Amino acid sequence: MHRVLPKEIAEQAEIIADHARREGLDFYPTIFEMLSSEEISQVAAYGGFPKRYPHWRFGMQYEKLRKQHKYGLSKIYEMVINNDPCYAYLLSDNMMVDHKTVIAHVYGHCDFFKNNTWFSQTNRKMMDEMANHATRVRRYIDRYGIERVEKLIDTFIALENLIDPHSVFMKRDKPYVKPDPKAKPPDKSRRDEGEFERFPAKSYMDRYINPPERIAQDKAAGEEKAEKTKTSFPDKPVRDVLLFLLKYAPLEDWEADILGIIHKEAYYFAPQGQTKIMNEGWASYWHSTMMTNYILTDAELIDYCEHHSGTLASAPGQLNPYKMGIELLRDIEKRWNTGRYGPEYDRCEDMQERREWGKEKAPKGRVIGKDSPGRQKIYEVRTLYNDVTFLDEFLTPEFVDDQKLFHYRYDPATGKMVVVNRDFKKIKAQLLFMLTNHAQPYIYVLDGNYKNRGELYLGHRHDGADLDIKYAVETLKCLQAAWRRPVHIHALIDGEGILFSYDGEKSTQQRVDDTVPTPANAI
Amino acid sequence: MPLQIEEDHQRFRNIVRGKIRKDLRKFLSRGELLGREGKKYVSIPVHGIETPHFRYGDNNDAGVGSGEGKPGDKVGDDGEGMGPGGTQEGQHILEVDITLEELADILGEELELPRIEPKGKHNISSVKDRYSGIRPTGPESLRHFKRTFRRALRRQIMAGTYNPDSPRIIFERGDKVYRSWKTIKAPQSNAVIIYMMDVSGSMGDEQKELVRLEAFWIDAWLRRNYEGIESRFIVHDVRAGEVDRETFFHIREDGGTRISSAYRLAHELIDQNYNPEEWNIYLFHFSDGDNSSESDSRECCRLIKEQLVPGINMFGYCQVASAYGSGNFINSVHEHLGDDEAVITSRVNTKDDIYESIKTFFSPGR
Structure with missing residues (x-):
């Protein structure tokens, strides 16, 4: 080409x-x-x-x-x-x-x-990596046939939004340390006491400072906790469902490789969405x-x-990121050039005064590079922020007013979208909701051994919007195809906890009450 | 070098074709596709192609817009709505555009219909002009205003004569551009379908819906087999008249039925316009079969045999069930014309029969 x-x-x-x-x-x-x-x-x-x-x-x-x-x-x-x-x-x-x-x-x-900074962890040789992925998948197609490989990809693609974009910036799990065979086995007797706190005390005071009842109590609590973490799998809710499948689902090597490819590509594209x-x-x-x-x-x-x-025009029913982005950056530049930030400005309630604030400080003529406080600020913004933090921090009532933003909602009476109001808080909340997690629901693995039968139990963390039931039922089928054992997802529908399940043959749903066993973790 | 994407595209088209084939019986019996016809494309809802995801449901239908408008105003009237891109499609079924030809091919494959061997002269082409280009000369009536304006504006900005306070744009000779046309060949039709329908009192809306569906598929298949095709429409009760497509499917008449009136008119049409030597002629008659008298039915059969059948490709009679009347006409046709190859009959009682009916009509490959 x-x-x-x-x-x-x-x-x-x-x-x-x-x-x-x-x-x-x-x-x-x-x-x-x-x-x-x-x-x-x-x-x-x-x-x-x-x-x-x-x-x-x-x-x-x-x-x-x-x-x-x-x-x-x-x-x-x-x-x-x-x-x-x-x-x-x-x-x-x-x-x-x-x-x-x-x-x-x-x-x-x-x-x-x-x-x-949100791009700092992405693979900068992705061009090669993608070509590499293509070669590997083609090899699997040659070996296992297009039908099988395609079906598998279809299955995994349905789950590709179940990742944890923040995980690349921190360590969620303790790094795995290979046990050293030469190390001395821990002293059993010491460990028994070492696991819980013992205040230093002279021997004659010890009975009072560390009463045996408390020691026993702590010990019991410690054991209970250890027992619990030993049997709960995973030991805390896991957002990266794809990685969880990659680690624990009974996949053949080539299947796991394809899942790994999809996992990698999902992480590569994530910052672009953010x-x-x-x-x-x-x-x-x-x-x-x-x-x-x-x-x-x-x-x-x-x-x-x-x-x-044409690039900046906003079509009905769409948020034009070009328009929103450039206007907000220019607004920030202007605010920092004229000192329209900080407590003094925030306290000023005279709209006229605010509009005129620091006008005389604005740079005259062409600014090159970072030669103005405004430019310095937007350079800082481009380094440190993502869409959510960007809007959260810099969206102002004046900006919303200037851009003539409004909040709209579906009106069941007319079946149309109607303007609700121009309330700043509402607009901001709506924008942030739309941008958080790329408008995708938060899904966690709560139990990888549900009911001690190797079943997979996911949970939806409800943030004000329900899951789409039809889609959820279909997606569960894909999840089951990867996990092979029955799968479940707990979701709040119209304020009621519902457990959707698929066991490989039929889809079921039931209200979550006392008769339904609880998973190992809760969100 | 073929693009790699062609492979993926082909794969996608095959999946779509497979899904449509599987659902064809359903499409044939449902009105879903009617009214989805564009000029060349039919938009078909294809189930099970879209990849599912865990996503938010419809109770999330809110967003932020920009523009004028008071609370309660519809979004899109006064302001431009801006929703969360890509999260609110709200459609659960993917719609795929496919050409009528492709649809007809799928129909042919699924029903195992043989291709029709057209008779007569092959595609006489006629020529047509299409405006598609721009050139620097032409009559003033074809001046392209927007482009001319832009050229003039650009010239004035470059020359420094543009004054933003008094933005007057004056065209000069060199600014003016004109629309120009290309001559293209359009295939001339060499086939005609004459649809006839009984619109007497006993034909209700339900019956007409069946006719519409049946006619849609007849049309689709014949269009696939001929380069260009003409359609004529005749309605009748005791008298017959020619109407346009719109009227044909929506007219409502009362009164009795004399089928022979339609056949006479059809014969007249063919006689005056369509020389059987050059034209492939198809006649389709839809009725509930409740003719006014036995003698008229006999007269009809005589007309078909002596005047219509000679020279035409097919005479199709499709009897739709109605709550009234005897529905006897199909029996008369069988009795008198049962052995005539060009005469094909089928009964359509419900929408589910359309599948078989289309197959009956076109299996002989005439």
């Missing part, structure tokens, strides 16, 4: 890269490739990668993209891969001004990938800044404007 980038575009890419560096952007080397619209649809269907393992859902995505392109509904302008080096694609039938805009936008993304608004906002901020300050020629202005406003 590779072809040489036309010289004038390569030159432009260099020029724009220089501007970007001068503005303080810091990115991996970036390779641009020119693709036809068919090729770009393929790459887009594969999530940006030229090679993925074979699966029909990529074909479905491809058909959708081709159709959208054909009817002019949407056009893929840019695509960029978080990798070192970064890869980015240009659509061959675009105009030069489009290429320039895309290139400027791409450097914004590349900077974000490299510097945003930072959609910020990432697109950041890239749009920079393409806009660089294009209007340095790059545009007079002849290109009209086409640029059309393209730019």
